Amino acid sequence: MLLRFCLAACRPAGRALALPHSVPLSRFSQRSVHQLAFATAAASRSPFCALSAAFTSHPSSSSSIRSSPLSTLAQMSNPTDLVEKAKKAAAFAAVDEYVKDGMTIGVGSGSTIVYAVERIVERVKAENLKLVCIPTSFQARQLIVEGGLVLSDLSRHSAIDVAIDGADEADAQLNCIKGGGACMLQEKIVAYNAKRFVVVADFRKKSETLGQQWKAGVPIEVIPLAYVPVLRKLESFGGKPVLRMAKAKAGPVVTDNGNFVVDCDFGLIQDPAALDKRIASIPGVVETGLFVNMAEKAFFGMQDGTVETRTKN
Numbered sequence: 001m002l003l004r005f006c007l008a009a010c011r012p013a014g015r016a017l018a019l020p021h022s023v024p025l026s027r028f029s030q031r032s033v034h035q036l037a038f039a040t041a042a043a044s045r046s047p048f049c050a051l052s053a054a055f056t057s058h059p060s061s062s063s064s065i066r067s068s069p070l071s072t073l074a075q076m077s078n079p080t081d082l083v084e085k086a087k088k089a090a091a092f093a094a095v096d097e098y099v100k101d102g103m104t105i106g107v108g109s110g111s112t113i114v115y116a117v118e119r120i121v122e123r124v125k126a127e128n129l130k131l132v133c134i135p136t137s138f139q140a141r142q143l144i145v146e147g148g149l150v151l152s153d154l155s156r157h158s159a160i161d162v163a164i165d166g167a168d169e170a171d172a173q174l175n176c177i178k179g180g181g182a183c184m185l186q187e188k189i190v191a192y193n194a195k196r197f198v199v200v201a202d203f204r205k206k207s208e209t210l211g212q213q214w215k216a217g218v219p220i221e222v223i224p225l226a227y228v229p230v231l232r233k234l235e236s237f238g239g240k241p242v243l244r245m246a247k248a249k250a251g252p253v254v255t256d257n258g259n260f261v262v263d264c265d266f267g268l269i270q271d272p273a274a275l276d277k278r279i280a281s282i283p284g285v286v287e288t289g290l291f292v293n294m295a296e297k298a299f300f301g302m303q304d305g306t307v308e309t310r311t312k313n
């Protein structure tokens with residue numbers, strides 16, 4: 001079942017979901033399997049499937065692996081496996097707590113959300129839930145369609161009961177950096193129009209201050225013709241902006257909305273609300289990946305298999 005979702009999630013790989021090649025891979029390594037999936041996409045053109053397929057096929061795929069103590073040890077401490085289990089645990093917990101019969105659900109984007117949709121589909125089948133799903137990206141739309149869920153949009157269903165989405169980082173106040181998958185514009189529109197917005201993430205995304213864990217910078221969606229002056233302006237704000245480049249295409253990543261993405265490193269972000277406003281005020285900026293004061297709860301899958309939650313004070 002999960003593999004089916006992964007395959008669905010893989011299809012939209014071509015455009016927006018690519019590793020920013022201007023950013024050294026080492027800045028993502030270890031911490032972000034999400035980005036590793038993007039790196040994998042460079043070779044396979046399938047950003048999420050390689051990763052999730054690895055998760056689904058991993059545990060007992062080979063008897064020789066099971067019989068080798070060294071392999072077993074490697075398997076037990078495999079960081080990819082831990083991260084995938086953490087994502088799944090967080091996503092399942094959030095869906096179980098928030099999704100109720102009759103709801104309109106905002107479906108986020110990324111690799112963790114694949115597990116949330118898996119759980120929604122399971123529950124729809126088991127409990128005969130009547131749900132309507134609003135996607136936040138091409139990928140989310142594919143997940144909804146492939147899962148056999150009811151697809152709608154904001155024109156038909158503008159009142160969303162709950163939006164569930166991943167994050168690249170969430171701080172102690174539940175402010176988030178989002179847009180590692182370049183979907184932040186639609187994600188923010190859906191989250192803004194949801195009565196409740198909840199975040200699902202693995203342990204690597206949990207921090208006290210934004211910029212502590214996510215080192216690739218704040219994703220910013222920019223109108224293509226404005227990207228050079230926007231880069232200059234961001235530099236004048238003290239940021240280190242780079243245009244996100246595609247891996248499976250020559251040139252920049254192009255979002256689902258036909259725009260570019262600039263990733264701008266500001267170091268530790270002490271005042272995300274002020275920074276968000278400042279960036280958004282630059283003509284040509286369509287949206288930032290700073291989600292300030294939007295989430296009411298975050299579910300973090302931890303290394304030990306538990307799920308930790310944070311709620312807004």
Ligand SMILES: O=C(CO)[C@H](O)[C@H](O)COP(=O)(O)O
Pocket residue numbers: 034108109110111112113165166167168177178179180181182183184187
């Ligand atoms: O904002 C996003 C896409 O634009 C994702 O939600 C965010 O990048 C987290 O992704 P993942 O669940 O793969 O770690």
